Amino acid sequence: MAKKTETTVEDKLRALYDLQLIDSRVDEIRNVRGELPLEVEDLDDEVSGLKTRIDKLKTDIETVNYEITAKKNMIEESKALIKKYSEQQKNVRNSREFNSLSKEVEFQELEIQLAEKHIKEFKAQIDQKKEVISETKERLTERESHLKHKKGELDAILAETEKEEKALLKKSEEFEDKIEERLVNAYKRIRSSVKNGLAVVPIERGASGGSFFTIPPQVQVEIATRKKIITDEHSGRILVDPVLAEEELEKMTKMFAKL
Incomplete structure (x- = not known):
């Protein structure tokens, strides 16, 4: 000083x-300027959060689709086994072998039913997640529009006042130095x-x-x-x-x- x-x-x-x-x-x-800078910051955070949520839901859908593919492959494998066991039943030597193969066929049919049930549940999950994505995208569009408007307001105020504020702060220091x-x-x-x-x-x-x-x-x-x-x-x-x-x-x- x-x-x-x-x-x-x-x-x-x-x-x-x-x-x-x-x-x-x-x-x-x-x-x-008031609360505008904080408002813009909050909106920015909200927009980022909505984008992250959409990305996570898309990743979840990819994971569920992978599960559906795995279940479909399992169904094809079970069908192939059923065909194989059915062919073997034609050449059995006794009822015990026939019944054993029948149980294998029955087990594979149950596996197919269970896999189809899971596929149905997975598809319902995908539909639900797609609905949430759609709603989130609507919210994101609205928040991005609001953010753009608020940023425009803040930029206009800053452009109008920033130069004066800096000059005043410098003057404040100069006047402090006189006291x-x-x-x-x-x-x-x-x-x-x-x-x-x-x-x-x-x-x-x-x-x-x-x-x-x-x-x-x-x-x-x-x-x-x-x-x-x-x-x-x-x-x-x-x-x-x-x-x-x-x-x-x-x-x-x-x-x-x-x-």
Whole structure:
């Protein structure tokens, strides 16, 4: 941090209020973006998740189709065995051999029935998975369209505000450098603990800016002298007189217009 030159209390108050105006402008820009970046990120994650789900369902269908092929091959093998056993039955020497072959034929017929039952179940699974894929694709198309729209919104806002935000953040650093570290730390501490990030506020209609608590007349006079840094006893905010605030707002508005 650069070495600070000796400044009056008024200079410090002006610098603090200028810093507040810059940081408040950055807050406004970020509020315009709002939840959009998070919304885009969530949509992106959802789209990726839907694509992964579709890919998994397609892989599941491939696996089930492989199972169907295996069952069909098994059926053909069983049919071949039935044919073989039936031929052998023509040449048996006794009833015991005939009955033994009959049991083999019966077993293979049961194997065929079981395989056909499994094939039917597998095909039902495929139909169900295809239905889920169709529904998921519809959801994916809708979410991708929504994501494209939201990304377009975010890109437009970024294009409009990114340059100004970077310039303001640089100015914020420059203005911080004009103020002694103790005051900057106090300013940041107050800013992080109060509503709307307003750490330095002017007196408005006899009260602290953004507050309903009246400032005693003698304190208002003291603030107007700009001889010491005075904080609001209720909110802890640093107070400046309305004339100084108006002068600095006019000056900073001109600076913002050039960014």
